[in-house]
Amino acid sequence: MTEIMELPQFFDIILHWAAVVCYAAASVANCFGFIFRKKGIDRIGSALVWSGLTFHSLGIVYRWILAGHGPYISRYEILSSNAWVLLVLYLFFARIYPRVRVASIVVLPATFLLIGLGMFTDSALKKLPPTLNNIWLVLHVSFYKIALATLVVGLAFSIFLILKKRSRMAWLERIPDNETNDIFVYRFAGFGFIFWAIAMLSGSIWAYDSWGRFWGWDAIEIWSLVTWILFGIYLHLRRFYGLKGERAAWFYIFCFIVSLLAVFLTPFIDSSIHSSYFR
Amino acid sequence: MIKRFLLSRRTVLVLIVALLLLIFVSFLVPQRSLFDSQTIAAWEVEHASLLTIVQFLGLDHVFSSALFLVLICVFLFALLLSLVDQIKKAFIRTTGKRKTTITSHDLVTEFSLVEVAYIIKKKELWILRPTNSKNTLRLVRNPWGYWGNSFLHLGMVVVIVGSFFVAFTERHGQVKLMTGEEHSAGIALPFQNEKISDAPFSLPFSIRLDATQPFFWENDDTRDLVTKLTVTRPSQSSEQVTVGINRVRNIDGIRIYQRQKFGNAFYVLFKNPDDEVIPVVFDLPFPKKRDVPAYGEFYFPGIQYKVWAKYYADVSHNSMYDVDPELTIRLMDNERVVDELTLRTGQGGNLGSYQVLLDKTSRWAVLIFVKHHGMPLVFLGFFLIIAGAFLVFCTPPRELYLFDKDGQLSIGWRAGRMSPFFQEEPDRIINKIYKYDRDHGTPSIF
Numbered sequence: 216m217t218e219i220m221e222l223p224q225f226f227d228i229i230l231h232w233a234a235v236v237c238y239a240a241a242s243v244a245n246c247f248g249f250i251f252r253k254k255g256i257d258r259i260g261s262a263l264v265w266s267g268l269t270f271h272s273l274g275i276v277y278r279w280i281l282a283g284h285g286p287y288i289s290r291y292e293i294l295s296s297n298a299w300v301l302l303v304l305y306l307f308f309a310r311i312y313p314r315v316r317v318a319s320i321v322v323l324p325a326t327f328l329l330i331g332l333g334m335f336t337d338s339a340l341k342k343l344p345p346t347l348n349n350i351w352l353v354l355h356v357s358f359y360k361i362a363l364a365t366l367v368v369g370l371a372f373s374i375f376l377i378l379k380k381r382s383r384m385a386w387l388e389r390i391p392d393n394e395t396n397d398i399f400v401y402r403f404a405g406f407g408f409i410f411w412a413i414a415m416l417s418g419s420i421w422a423y424d425s426w427g428r429f430w431g432w433d434a435i436e437i438w439s440l441v442t443w444i445l446f447g448i449y450l451h452l453r454r455f456y457g458l459k460g461e462r463a464a465w466f467y468i469f470c471f472i473v474s475l476l477a478v479f480l481t482p483f484i485d486s487s488i489h490s491s492y493f494r
Numbered sequence: 495m496i497k498r499f500l501l502s503r504r505t506v507l508v509l510i511v512a513l514l515l516l517i518f519v520s521f522l523v524p525q526r527s528l529f530d531s532q533t534i535a536a537w538e539v540e541h542a543s544l545l546t547i548v549q550f551l552g553l554d555h556v557f558s559s560a561l562f563l564v565l566i567c568v569f570l571f572a573l574l575l576s577l578v579d580q581i582k583k584a585f586i587r588t589t590g591k592r593k594t595t596i597t598s599h600d601l602v603t604e605f606s607l608v609e610v611a612y613i614i615k616k617k618e619l620w621i622l623r624p625t626n627s628k629n630t631l632r633l634v635r636n637p638w639g640y641w642g643n644s645f646l647h648l649g650m651v652v653v654i655v656g657s658f659f660v661a662f663t664e665r666h667g668q669v670k671l672m673t674g675e676e677h678s679a680g681i682a683l684p685f686q687n688e689k690i691s692d693a694p695f696s697l698p699f700s701i702r703l704d705a706t707q708p709f710f711w712e713n714d715d716t717r718d719l720v721t722k723l724t725v726t727r728p729s730q731s732s733e734q735v736t737v738g739i740n741r742v743r744n745i746d747g748i749r750i751y752q753r754q755k756f757g758n759a760f761y762v763l764f765k766n767p768d769d770e771v772i773p774v775v776f777d778l779p780f781p782k783k784r785d786v787p788a789y790g791e792f793y794f795p796g797i798q799y800k801v802w803a804k805y806y807a808d809v810s811h812n813s814m815y816d817v818d819p820e821l822t823i824r825l826m827d828n829e830r831v832v833d834e835l836t837l838r839t840g841q842g843g844n845l846g847s848y849q850v851l852l853d854k855t856s857r858w859a860v861l862i863f864v865k866h867h868g869m870p871l872v873f874l875g876f877f878l879i880i881a882g883a884f885l886v887f888c889t890p891p892r893e894l895y896l897f898d899k900d901g902q903l904s905i906g907w908r909a910g911r912m913s914p915f916f917q918e919e920p921d922r923i924i925n926k927i928y929k930y931d932r933d934h935g936t937p938s939i940f
Contacts, residue, residue: 342711342717343717345716345717345738345740346739346740348739349740402887405886406887408883408887409884409887409888412880412883416876416880423869425739425751426862427666427742427749427751427862427864428664428666428864429872430657431527432520432556432557433528437517440517444517445514447510448507448514451506451507452507455503
């Protein structure tokens, strides 16, 4: 353990860059293979995904040991772990529901984008602030990552639904029919709704443990609640008003954009009690 | 009629959207609980035309405004009515004998109804539920899924009710104590968060800060902060307690939190040319790094200049553990430096026309005190929401009906939510029955 901790931090950077390259190549190969029906290239894409995930996992574990805490303190770590969770969750769902595999067209570029953006942030190791040394914080951030990952998969099917409605491109024939896309959006919105709720509630417990109040109406908390309510409205509209198809897809995309603001933008609002941890 | 209005889907959606809009407004209008008075005053000057409506509707304190309270109450009432309906439906679905008008497919098999049910239940959790016919069997997968919505909405009700309890009973205050300083029982805490109740919050016991010790990482970031306190009750019984970050203590129903804010107080004696001694305290936050000082700017009655102060955690500039902190004081006449002096504890010197002595150094820490009722209810609500959401989305119930009409068996399948997601299930079940028939013959259920 001591020997590992004495290795320079740049190994972490090298592993992450290796993952970035693999993911970028995998995105291209996957899309090319799917669109142009090149099974060989598709298989190369799959191999690149697993290679990238291996490098990525090693990088995260290595940095975890080096820093002494999980990947949720600096922006570099947050973006990297978001990308990792997204990919792992996608692979898990693709295994259980083979029809989800087609979401790779959106998931792989999103993974590459997340980890790639992270490579341009400060990768210096940060020590764990004492208020973050709490199991509820770990659960809080973990469930947000899972929630975001499920919402990205749902986003993929929303995009497919809209594309199939509005375009006659030949490769779209290989994407599931719009009824299936619609169901997948609904299902993943539901998953996202649950995990987002758990993330918010575990955050409340952590806040109560750390600051003596479980809800302070600060910017991050508000936007998180707004996102949850919006997805709640989406699910109610589907269930009780039969909102389906393209309109539902567009509304989902709107809700997804709000979730991105809640996760990535609001931590920078100074008046938020969270902001001191993200500067 | 009121019930129908409140249970109407449109009403519920309108309420949710109205709450959402109000929450969004709280983001546009600076809230008094989150921003300082200067920021709010500046916003009010810039948006003078909106001031009347903001103040009338309480948009500068949305979450404690009457409008928000009314909306939440109406929403809560609608939720309660909906919950009663949902519980009734869930109860009927779980225990009742539901109508069995359902499309069914014939089964070509010599198995009896009971034997087919046995095959279906092998390695799968299908639960037998009552029906209103001897020739019909009903099997349900995930019957607890019927209760998902009820749990989810019950959880929301419980959280809202619990939050009301907390909001109306909460007392929240802070005190900054130097080492050795005591805050007496019955004295209002100096810093109190704006809550619904304006009543001052005082402690039923005295609290003395005996020692506070920070711990640091190798890169000088704070790793932990531990404070030892002596709690003395009116009955004169004393208790030593230790509080740390993420180590909350509960004393007589009051939770004590350690804030991550701490520093050093330097007790300095200024003696002016008239031999008058002016004791002052330089109260400074702890330095962020071993070689970076902490700064402060002070004005003291009796001292004609502005005083700047800075200090390093340790005189060596090489340690965060302040064995021997070094204080530098500067007298400022506007931006002009009048004089400067660096001192360690016990040292003195001349600073301008003053003789100065750093008498002692003491560490300070900030403690938060919270008292309220209702948190267990809030946490129970959290648990119910999570359980309900899980049941709704991860365990949707499906039903299988087995009919025996004059010896001819048929099977029907139904799912409530997300039925297209389980489209393959009825075919899979039928195939399972036929496969069992081929592989095993008569199932040994007895």
